[in-house]
């Protein structure tokens with residue numbers, strides 16, 4: 672079977688943590704997985720470990736030339752993109768994710784933290800969606816999964832970590848916007864959703880988190896492989912819709 676006949680899934684930040692587990696599960700589900708990672712060696716290493724359904728590409732989601740090169744490669748090569756998982760993430764605020772401290776206060780946080788988080792979690796995903804939407808439209812099929820966080824859940828927002836929280840709120844906003852425009856134009860089979868994978872043992876989540884990346888990948892992969900009558904424009908955790 673060639674890549675042209677098989678569904679193609681692009682996963683950003685696929686070399687470690689939750690992204691790696693998503694690549695593994697999508698490959699096991701029969702997808703041709705494009706493991707996108709900003710470091711070529713780390714990407715190659717991860718792809719080799721995952722087997723021949725996984726192809727590494729270099730992608731820094733904050734870099735325009737890098738995003739365009741990957742879009743060109745997808746268009747000229749496989750010629751299709753069925754799934755985009757915007758997973759690449761940073762936790763730039765002091766204090767770490769659920770660290771001992773409550774992170775930087777919104778009254779003190781250096782704006783650079785916010786810029787980095789917005790570039791990674793909002794600008795990168797928005798540009799990738801713009802670049803890959805033509806292929807999805809031409810196929811009449813697409814699944815976009817934006818990996819957000821309940822730390823950016825507006826419904827129950829706490830203090831601290833403004834870079835992380837504000838950027839994940841904006842990522843959820845991007846999900847809602849894309850879903851609304853697709854619905855307005857009557858495009859039915861391109862589904863876009865946000866997900867919180869839950870607190871997970873990764874470099875970002877730290878060692879005290881209760882679940883491993885394989886369990887965290889479950890709802891992401893579920894959303895990436897939704898049937899045609901699946902939901903769009905929602906925020907999910909544990910395969911259940913949750914408030915924004």
Ligand SMILES: NC(=O)c1ccc[n+]([C@@H]2O[C@H](COP(=O)([O-])OP(=O)(O)OC[C@H]3O[C@@H](n4cnc5c(N)ncnc54)[C@H](OP(=O)(O)O)[C@@H]3O)[C@@H](O)[C@H]2O)c1
Pocket residue numbers: 683684685686687688689690707708709710713730731732733757758759760761768791818819820821867868869870871872873874875876877880
């Ligand atoms: N872990 C949790 O508890 C938790 C909870 C809720 C949501 N999330 C979200 O889940 C996603 C994955 O997090 P994780 O816990 O798996 O984190 P992780 O283990 O720290 O992995 C982060 C991944 O993102 C990549 N990345 C960062 N900036 C990038 C950029 N500019 N371009 C391309 N790749 C970039 C990293 O690449 P390098 O290896 O090159 O650094 C790495 O592959 C993130 O969006 C995070 O916000 C995590």
